[in-house]
Amino acid sequence: MTARRVRRAAPAALLAAALTGCGVTTTDVIDVGQPATGAKRQGEVNSAEAKLYFMSPTGVTQVTRQAKAKLGAEDAVALLLQGPSEEERVRGLYSDLPKMNGEVHVTTGTLRVSIQMPFNVLRLTPVSRSQFVCTAAANEVPRGRQIHDVKVELSGGSYVITDLVCDSNQAFPAAKLPTPTTPAR
Numbered sequence: 001m002t003a004r005r006v007r008r009a010a011p012a013a014l015l016a017a018a019l020t021g022c023g024v025t026t027t028d029v030i031d032v033g034q035p036a037t038g039a040k041r042q043g044e045v046n047s048a049e050a051k052l053y054f055m056s057p058t059g060v061t062q063v064t065r066q067a068k069a070k071l072g073a074e075d076a077v078a079l080l081l082q083g084p085s086e087e088e089r090v091r092g093l094y095s096d097l098p099k100m101n102g103e104v105h106v107t108t109g110t111l112r113v114s115i116q117m118p119f120n121v122l123r124l125t126p127v128s129r130s131q132f133v134c135t136a137a138a139n140e141v142p143r144g145r146q147i148h149d150v151k152v153e154l155s156g157g158s159y160v161i162t163d164l165v166c167d168s169n170q171a172f173p174a175a176k177l178p179t180p181t182t183p184a185r
Contacts, residue, residue: 050076051138053131053169054084054093060130060169062138063088073113074106076139080131096127106136113140113152120157126171129154133164133171 050071052063065079081100084093102118113136124132137150148165151174155161163174 050079051135052076052080053134053138054088055096055127055131056091056093060127060134061093062134062169063093071139073108073136073140076135077104077106077115077132080135095131096125097131098123098128108140111140111142111145111150113137113150115152115154117154117156120159121154121161122157122159124154129161129164130166130169130171134166134169137166 048067048069050065050067052065053060054063055061063084065085067075071079080095081097081104083095083097098119100118104118105116107114107116115132115136132154133152134147136152137147140150141147148167150165151162152164152166152171153160153162154164164171165174166172
């Protein structure tokens with residue numbers, strides 16, 4: 001057992017000896033300025049980007065696009081309707097949204113987004129519903145709030161689906177939002 005330890009320790013000892021021979025020495029901590037800042041907190045929206053949700057081989061995924069100014073739900077939904085960029089398509093992303101024969105209207109309020117479509121919203125697939133809901137909500141999250149705090153309404157074709165929220169890149173009715181189980185005490 002002792003022989004094994006010596007053999008395993010030998011490479012480390014050789015490395016230490018080699019580094020010492022090259023003039024590499026240890027140093028103390030060197031102060032070079034203020035700590036890094038600017039890390040995004042959950043719920044903060046960068047004013048110069050849009051968050052879009054497209055389909056990938058592994059499910060609905062978020063894509064961040066740089067913008068020149070702050071984009072809200074209206075602008076983000078318009079970008080979503082244009083589909084993935086060439087670069088995003090090369091990465092395997094695509095859209096499950098149906099063809100729109102008419103205008104899509106987006107209205108926003110405090111923690112609310114309404115999207116009116118020119119067709120029956122009950123025909124949206126779960127993926128396309130998630131694309132709309134998550135894109136709209138992600139671009140309307142106020143500072144200090146979470147994406148699932150924003151409720152989205154989809155309407156069209158005399159039907160309305162209310163109080164949808166985005167959680168884990170999927171759209172859910174707000175009342176049925178999955179919650180983690182807590183251990184019994």
